[in-house]
Amino acid sequence: MANYVKQNPLKPLSRGVSIIGVGTTPNMHLLEDPDLKHITEGELFGYAAIEAMKDAGLTAKDVDFYIHGQAGPHWQSRIATPNMHVADWFGMRGKASVHHSQACCTGYVALEQAVSYVASGAYDVVLTGAIDTSYSIATPKKPSFMRQQAGMEVFLNDAVDFIYNKDYTMFQYSAAVMCVDSWIEEYARENGLTAQQVDDLLCYLSYHSRRCSVADPYALIKKSYDEMAREVGMEDGIEFLRSKFNPHVTKYCRLSNREQTCDGAAAAIVCASDIAHRFTDRPVEVLAIGHSCLDGGIPRLEKHATIAAYTQVRELTGLTGADMDLLMVNDFDQTSQLLTAEATGYVPAGEGWKYAIEGRLAYDGDRPVNTNGGRCNYGAAAGQSGLADLYHVVKQMRGEQGANQVKHPVKHAMIRGFGGGQNVTCAVLKNNA
Amino acid sequence: MKKEELKCIVKPYYDGLAEGKVLGRKCAECGHVEFPPHIACNNCGHLETEWVDLTNVKAVATQIIPGCAAFIWPSAAEMLGDFVYIAVQIEGCDEWSSALVGVTNDQVDELAKRLPLPVKPYFAQDDGFTNLFWQLAE
Numbered sequence: 343m344a345n346y347v348k349q350n351p352l353k354p355l356s357r358g359v360s361i362i363g364v365g366t367t368p369n370m371h372l373l374e375d376p377d378l379k380h381i382t383e384g385e386l387f388g389y390a391a392i393e394a395m396k397d398a399g400l401t402a403k404d405v406d407f408y409i410h411g412q413a414g415p416h417w418q419s420r421i422a423t424p425n426m427h428v429a430d431w432f433g434m435r436g437k438a439s440v441h442h443s444q445a446c447c448t449g450y451v452a453l454e455q456a457v458s459y460v461a462s463g464a465y466d467v468v469l470t471g472a473i474d475t476s477y478s479i480a481t482p483k484k485p486s487f488m489r490q491q492a493g494m495e496v497f498l499n500d501a502v503d504f505i506y507n508k509d510y511t512m513f514q515y516s517a518a519v520m521c522v523d524s525w526i527e528e529y530a531r532e533n534g535l536t537a538q539q540v541d542d543l544l545c546y547l548s549y550h551s552r553r554c555s556v557a558d559p560y561a562l563i564k565k566s567y568d569e570m571a572r573e574v575g576m577e578d579g580i581e582f583l584r585s586k587f588n589p590h591v592t593k594y595c596r597l598s599n600r601e602q603t604c605d606g607a608a609a610a611i612v613c614a615s616d617i618a619h620r621f622t623d624r625p626v627e628v629l630a631i632g633h634s635c636l637d638g639g640i641p642r643l644e645k646h647a648t649i650a651a652y653t654q655v656r657e658l659t660g661l662t663g664a665d666m667d668l669l670m671v672n673d674f675d676q677t678s679q680l681l682t683a684e685a686t687g688y689v690p691a692g693e694g695w696k697y698a699i700e701g702r703l704a705y706d707g708d709r710p711v712n713t714n715g716g717r718c719n720y721g722a723a724a725g726q727s728g729l730a731d732l733y734h735v736v737k738q739m740r741g742e743q744g745a746n747q748v749k750h751p752v753k754h755a756m757i758r759g760f761g762g763g764q765n766v767t768c769a770v771l772k773n774n775a
Numbered sequence: 776m777k778k779e780e781l782k783c784i785v786k787p788y789y790d791g792l793a794e795g796k797v798l799g800r801k802c803a804e805c806g807h808v809e810f811p812p813h814i815a816c817n818n819c820g821h822l823e824t825e826w827v828d829l830t831n832v833k834a835v836a837t838q839i840i841p842g843c844a845a846f847i848w849p850s851a852a853e854m855l856g857d858f859v860y861i862a863v864q865i866e867g868c869d870e871w872s873s874a875l876v877g878v879t880n881d882q883v884d885e886l887a888k889r890l891p892l893p894v895k896p897y898f899a900q901d902d903g904f905t906n907l908f909w910q911l912a913e
Contacts, residue, residue, distance in 0.1 A: 346817075346869060348817075348818075348820065509785050509811070510788075510811040510871070511872075511873055511874070511906055511907060511908065516860050516861075516872035516873050516874050517872045518846045519840055519842070519843060519846045519860045520840060520860055520862070520872040522846075523840045523860075524838060524840060524862065524872075527838065527840060528838065531887075590843075591843060591845045591846075592840075592841075592843045592845070592846070593840060593841045593843065593883075638872075639811075639871050639872045640869070640870065640871070640872070641837075641838055641862035641870045641871070641872050642838075642862075
């Protein structure tokens with residue numbers, strides 16, 4: 343197999359960096375909510391930022407710099423400088439800021455950006471936030487409270503057109519399906535799995551991930567597959583998931599294995615570890631963030647880049663996936679949960695599919711993955727996803743998650759970001775409470 | 776860099792397709808071939824590559840995936856008829872995602888048993904330019 347990634351080793355941060363506060367909105371379909379269908383990007387971002395600041399025990403005066411992330415400010419909000427459009431909404435007028443966009447990896451890169459700013463020594467306290475209104479987009483030349491639903495036409499003609507390179511027969515003719523199915527196809531072939539076994543593992547992944555989102559207060563989807571089964575006269579959720587009500591959309595993935603687009607915002611406060619205890623007695627230290635980018639045209643790019651980013655953090659920290667107590671994976675294709683868990687050593691190689699079927703990757707399993715339900719159930723507010731996952735990890739580490747709290751202490755966690763045609767990150771966090 | 780040192784890469788690639796040629800860029804240092812073509816070498820990092828004609832160089836499909844209606848670009852079906860997705864690898868180059876024309880989903884499982892599959896270029900007229908896909912060589 344060709345080696346597509348020539349990665350240099352990751353260096354230690356110049357100074358320790360910790361997460362001291364987190365905030366998020368629920369994942370929603372804004373246009374379908376009579377109370378919130380007119381809420382704007384500035385307001386959403388502002389509420390997430392304010393919650394993060396309150397959670398950290400500080401005010402906007404204490405924050406030196408803020409970072410704004412959004413997957414598609416052009417096609418969603420029709421703005422080119424989104425950090426300025428939210429600037430006045432959470433008390434930071436005049437402070438320095440920057441916008442970045444890596445599509446679905448935006449919220450994961452958001453953490454890396456903030457950590458880099460603090461580790462450089464230039465700033466002590468940085469707010470990093472991300473918002474996406476992928477479902478409820480702006481109307482041209484109208485105030486931002488006048489939203490409209492983003493249909494498939496917008497996705498294909500605007501979102502995809504902006505994200506993917508149009509040169510060299512890229513997205514339109516191959517990359518989309520290759521991104522979805524190429525890694526799981528190789529996994530099935532290498533492990534001798536039949537099509538039925540692959541279908542089983544993906545149906546069980548859907549079933550248990552939905553149990554996670556049903557238990558999560560901020561998740562988009564709250565109806566269990568058992569409940570959906572009963573509505574159509576079936577015995578249980580697995581039967582429903584294997585039925586015509588859950589058709590295949592690719593060779594391997596069914597509808598339940600695909601992301602659910604929605605709207606939401608999330609934010610975090612990152613500061614120098616040596617001053618973190620001024621604000622909180624439960625900081626979460628960022629040990630390392632690996633990062634690899636591969637063009638959307640490269641087959642199995644998610645696998646290659648995940649291994650590259652994971653190798654960076656493993657070599658720097660000496661920690662492996664087996665040392666992690668929780669794994670979060672950006673899974674707009676649900677196969678990513680299983681495949682990343684194996685690629686990072688979180689579960690034994692060749693055994694992950696059994697873990698999935700046995701429910702061991704659920705919040706009440708011994709190797710929990712995506713305990714908020716992941717993108718297919720918690721929801722995919724595109725660029726916000728990474729910071730929503732970070733919010734969830736911090737709550738799990740504090741033991742504050744509630745009904746979907748994992749059953750063991752979370753000392754170390756790994757967050758694997760993916761998206762942007764295509765960035766892949768791998769962050770290792772340590773609970774220093 | 777001076778203006779006279781700036782050379783287009785993408786346009787000559789598409790000009791080549793219009794003439795029935797598949798072009799790549801060969802690294803002057805390690806011999807790796809960039810397909811599709813880029814300015815520098817992604818194998819060794821060397822900053823200079825040169826045009827090379829790949830039209831008749833051996834190419835294989837290393838992975839094959841069925842098509843699916845949800846992801847098929849309308850113009851693709853119209854232009855290509857039956858096709859499935861492949862990872863294609865030209866000798867000396869890295870793999871690249873593309874489409875294998877003239878194959879149906881029903882044939883994929885059988886063809887997968889015969890990987891790597893020899894393939895050859897298939898040129899198709901796209902909307903205002905010639906595009907490159909692949910067809911079975913045998």
